[in-house]
Structure formats: structure tokens, C-alpha cells
Amino acid sequence: MAEATVTASAGRPHLRIEGAVKSFDGRVVVDVADLTLGGNPVEGLIGPNGAGKTTLMRMIMHSIKLDKGKVTFYPGDGSRGVAISSLPAHAMASLGVVKTNQVIQDFEKLTIWDSLLLAAARRREERPFRIFAEKRVWARNTAEIKCYLEEFPFANPYGFAKSAGEKKLLDILRCLLLRPKLLLLDEPTAGLPADVRDRVMQTIKKKAGDENVSVVIVEHDLNVIWTLSDYVHFMAEGSVLLQGDPAWIREHETVVEKYLGKGHVGH
């Protein structure tokens, strides 16, 4: 049924959110009638504070329960959609739906290499009786992890992530090692140094183009949105009001009025 409505993006992994409602203490925070995320390589999701962007992301990832509605993931390889709103949270990553964290999250007793290997390890290698599987996990993933570590150097990759920037970067690298099909980035640039931020964004843009990963970015740094995204969803007061090309959204009266402010036009 839903396949027909998204003909333009049949080949990309995407999410369809239908009738999703969430309210806190009677105040409706998110009310999305029908939204497709991931129809383009890189999409931006923007809107003023309190628009419900982060809540919507968390509803997709099950860290917040939906009051009602349904979220379906289409892997983009022609296979049928999976209703992810009824799956346990840990099943999302193996489907390829992955989200980076807005607030810094880390395993304090795991080193940077540990963290990356943890993300890359397969579930059957982590069974209690696989006590000799370590070599295999290193062998299979060392090249890829080294590649990332060369691109994004840490002070001591065998040690622990020390600064907020390192933890944030580690969070994003972990997500990339999960080999996502649909990657949700929740304010990925907050806390990253400018040069690292640019390289992260280039890597992600490249993945979106070369590996058919659909990327959705929630971001307050609008320069990132305007330069990277192919399509933008504008959210305010809990629902998606406008969708379109970044250039069109940027000039649109509603967006200017509700979010950017008059002075923004013409910059």
C-alpha cells in the first residue's frame, strides 16, 4: 500500500511515519499525519526550539513511546516494509535504522577501540560461549576502524575518550560502524571542533551518495543544512509544515516568519 505513495524514492531506504502523536501532560508535542523521511540522500529536519524534532526522532527510535500511530521502515532493496514501531529498541540497529545521540553518551569503562569493536561485532560473536572470538572480530574490522581513526585522530585510541568532542565523535563513528541504511543525526555538530565537523559531514555525505545510505539531519547550525541537504522538512508546533528544496525553504515566507526572522533573507 505505502510503496505506491513513494515512487520517487523506491530505491532508497526510508521511513514512513503515519498518524504519529505524542503528548506530554496533555500538551501535544508531535502530531505528524504522514511523513516520509529518507527519500533523498541527505535530508534536513529544521524548526524552532520546541517544534518536536528531537521528540519525533526519539519516537522513531523507541526511546519515547508513541501515543498512537505507526512507523514503517522500507529498506530500499525492494523488500517489504517493517513496522518498527512494534519492534524492541535493540532490533532497530540490525535493520539498519541508527541514530546518533544529541546528549553525549559513552561507556566509561570501554576504550575507544572497545567502543568501535562493540559496534562492529556481530551478535553471534558476542555469545557467552564464544570466548575465542576476539581475534576474528579484530581481523574482520581492524581495516575499517583504522581507516576511520586515520581520518579522525583521537589523542589515544587505545585509551578512553576524554573530551566532549572525542565522545561526540566516537558516538558518530560507532553509528557508522553499525553500517546503517538510514542514519538519523541529532545535532551532530554540537560540541565538535569546526574542522572535525566539516570532515564528519563530508564522510557522511559521501556515504549517502556512494553507499545508498539515507541521512536525516536535525541541526541548529543552518549552514550545515543549506550546504549538505538535498531536501528539507520544516517543522513547527509539532507538525511538518513545509517540505522542499533547501533554497525554496530558505526563502519561504512561513519559515522566515516562524523561524529564521526577516533579517535572514538575502544573506
Add this chain to the structure above:
Amino acid sequence: MSLDWLSAYLIYALFTVAGTIGLAQLLHLQMGLAGIGNFGIVGFFGLGMYAWGVFQVRIPWPEALGDWGTFFLSLLMAVIVSGLAGVLIGWVISDLEGDGVLVGTLGFASIMYWLALSEKRWTGGAEGMAVPDPLRTFNWGVKPMSLFWLGVMLLLVVGITYYVARVHRSPYGRLLIAVGQNEALARSLGKPTFRTKLILFALGSAGMGLIGAVFGVMNHFIRPTEIGIEVTLAAMVGLVMGGSARVWGAIVGVLLTAGLFDIVVQIYLPLPDSWYQITLPVVREIFFGAMLILVLLWRPLGLLGDMRRDKLVERLGSG
């Protein structure tokens, strides 16, 4: 071969120390890696011991199985029953925070103790039950039989220790640490945290039950006094003392607490005879409690310090 130099008490003390190390190693996996503070160790230990005894004594096994057949079947049942109890308790505490886990597991141990006391028909109540030793057919005498079971316990503990050491160097260990540190983040990385905790609890409890069963076999007698809180305390104090940095932590810790007190103090110090019945067990608890306080004050991560995963990972990475 004369075994006169070896007192029955020394064998018993070595056996207790070995068993405590085994329990502390299993706790190392649960508390040290996965952060689940299991205060109900003695519950699983006792359940294994009693399950073995009840299956061994109360079930009319067919004659054809022989002494060893019934023994091994009862032992297997003890392991299965303790493992299932682990699944049940793991499920009950899975959503609880640290304090809730402590109270829940402590409650389980308490239930086991009172069941052992009250279900006289099965357990023999306060007097306990005598259990047969499958070695009796060999007519070896008491000491060699005890030595045999001491050997079995040592093998078991070496096996558990080896397993724990391997887990530190395997993807499974990494998963356990991740689950213990940040469950939500582990889940978002696709790790089935609930199932992981449940399986860990089942395996740990089955191991504790096996140690309990072997304890019952060696003791020839199963009584509620064997499954008091001291068993949990000894394992926990030992682990906290040595720390969860590495697999030696539990061994060093238990040797410095139970080993030091039960063997060195009780055998080699000239203590008045009248102390042994009532005074020493109390002094033992005071000693353990004091050790715990001292360690937590000056070396909160244990004598062997914190986990050096950075060194370990560097070693693993370079070859």
C-alpha cells in the same frame, strides 16, 4: 600414604576457600563486568545444594542407574534448577536499579533459607538431611574422599577462573561491560540487553548451584546453617577486596579474607579452645566487615586497582 599431617579441618577450610573463590569469580562476571550487584549468591548456592540432595535422596531412582548414575543425574538437575531460578530472578530484577537489585536478590536468598527450614518433608528442616557419597563403595575412608572432592572443587574453580579470564578478552566481555555501563546506549547499538542480562544470570546461577551441590556432596550433610548470609558476604568481600580489575582480583581477595582467617588464624594461631564454637564465627564477620571498610576507604577499586582496559586493548590490537 599417611594423611595424618592433614587435618580434616584443613581440608574443609581449603574446600570452603576454593568454593568462595568460585562464587566470587561468578560474581565478578555479574557485578564486576555487568554491574548487577547480586546479593543472593547463597540463595543459588543453597538451591543447588538442596536440589542435589533432594533429587539424590528423595527421588526413587531406578536401581539400574547405580550410585554414579543417580549422582550425576541429581547434579545435572541441581544445575538446571539453579539456572532456571537465575532466569526467574534475572527477569524479576531486570528493570530495577542498583538498590532494587540488591534487595531483590537478598530476598531470594532469604526465601531459600526459610524454605530449607520449613519444607521438612523434602529438606529435613533444621536438622538437615544426610546425603550419600558416591565414593563410599570404594571404602577409601573419610579423608581421601574429602581430598577427592577438594580436587573436584579446585578443578571447577580453575575452570571458572579460566572462563572469566577469557571473557575479559572476548567480545562477550565487552558486551557485558557495555550493558553494565550504559544500557540504553548498548540497546541503541543493537545489543539485546535484557536477554544478555538474563543469560548471564542463568549461567552465573547455574555455576553457583553447581558449587553448592559439590559442597553438599563433600559435606555429606545438608543443613540450613550452611546457607547463611556469610557465604554471600565472603564472596562479596573477597571480590571487593581484590577488585574486578582482572581475574586475579577474586583470588587474591578471597585468600586475604577467608583464606587468611579460616586457614591461617584458625589453624596456626594458638587460640583458646573455647573460642572455636561461638567466638570465632563472630570474629570472622567482624574481621570481614572491617576489611571491607578499610578497602573501601583506601582502595575503593580493590587492591589490584581499576580495570586497565587501555593496556589490554593495546595488547589485543598489536597481536
